[in-house]
Amino acid sequence: MSSDVYARLRRFLDALPAGFPETPSGTEIRILKKMFTPADAEFVMNLKDTPEPAADIALRIGTDEAEAEARLEELSRKGLIFKTYRDDRRLYQAYQFAIGLYEFQVNRLDREFCELYEEYLPYLALSQARLTGQHRVIPVESSLQETSSVTPYNRIREIVRGEELISLSPCICKQERHMLGQPCDKPQEVCMMFGHFARFYIDNGYGRPIGVEEALRVLDVAEENGLVLTCSNARKLETLCCCCTCCCPMLKNIKGLRSPARYILSYYRAVMDQNACVGCDACIGICPMDAIGSGEDVPELNEKRCIGCGLCVSKCPAGALSLAELQDRKEPPPTIEGVMERMAAERGLR
Template structure:
């Protein structure tokens, strides 16, 4: 009987654009059991991606708000739902697993959970994340590598997102922390993920390893991460992004999968690609060592060559080239990424492509919907 409530939760989460497919070996149920008690799973079935107050949840399902509210707050602290304050009132939001409750497990990386997550990703969730037409993830190029061009688009400027943010927090990288817990961690900077605005507020309220930083400190962090050879990525949207991560292939679940299984087309490239001047190239291979996507290799003449299919346009190779043989050039028009205007358009595209019944709302859409009800 206990498995029944978890099966209901799996089926409910799979109605979201981001999905939560059934695991062929029961790995989906095993994962959910490490996260939710049966009572929490039942309460999660009452949530919607549109967000509700504790009073509304209790009223619609005949529960006691004095019992339900503490449960909701406890679930928010454990990253099992998203809590957002709109007009000072907490609203509780059903979240997908990726990007969502998985990223909120910073304080709960137990061996049991990590093992269950890894098995489920291999059995079912990996295809959900990487098998869709519209990706949730987008590469952000190194701005310094593009400083000599006038054609860089606003949505490609990391500085813009930071300068426009109302609130910025830096958190431990979930992937590196998880890898360390599994005994396979790398030495890259741990505190390297930026959460913006409502995401920053949620991370702080949930007691995750997070601290508020200034815009100047955030820009310095991005500069240091670039020097360290980390690649920045964010939501696949031009505006209203909620996070900026600085990733490696050593620990990052997304980037390591892309590099290992040649899934370069499943994450949105920057609008740029690497070009190597063979006359200037000294075959030092500094760019090859710097590229985490295996896009560079020696050609027949020993000079470095680039694989267009693997180049993600991040720009790390250019900053590593001592002979200035590398430039970033715009991709041909037919290869330019079609980036959604905002997270709402991204979610709506995913929903239409997968024919899922539940509509995810961006932070802006969520606040607008709730404000319209007041």
């Protein structure tokens, strides 16, 4: 009977925008058993994928509102659903596995869960490969020219300065690699949430509240350590990760490809003025995608490998590198919810 509830939960999660594909070995079922009790699974399958108050959920499942809210709060703390607020009214919804429930397991990982996730990741990545990307690369701001016409949603420091609620968490990808015996020497506490995502993380103890100045210092630390900034693929900033190629599965996977630029969304590419280059090679070591290599006299830039992170520009002492905005990019949706709507439509769920 319990096996049946997890099979039904798998189908339930697969009907959410990012999907939750089946595997021949049943790895996904073992993941669900690690995360959900049978009772948790049954309760979650009564939720909609849009926010609603506990009273509506209680009415639908035929239980007392206070009892329903207590269960919803417990599931929220476990990272098995999402909680948001509207006019200080708590609202709850079912949420996709990734990006979503998996990331909500920060600080709760064990080795078995990490091994299962690693086994499952190729199936998950393949199922999402043709969908609208949930993340995009955002350049370090020091790489953007002040005089250039930069779209507001690509000026990260300017956006952060306008945020009222920010949380800071350890990177779950780095936690996972540590659990698997492959620790990373980069800074660990580098994942930021904003607005209603920040409140969710703070309420549940996944992250701690920070002010704008500390958030800006995190960006400085990320740049100093060669971390790539990736944010939610929406005009409104809601999540911001500072990623390395040794831990981030997305960056790690595309780095092994011939043309990484094709497989990650970015609005920029680096441009090199070889006449201005002094041949110091500072850009070669900092590039996370090995897009810059040694040339006969000066380094050579492979545009097919460039993901527009701007790290090379920020390190160039001669000003020989700059970022050029790509003109063929569509404006991202306004919010994460808009991204999910696109994904759902692409999968025929809407």
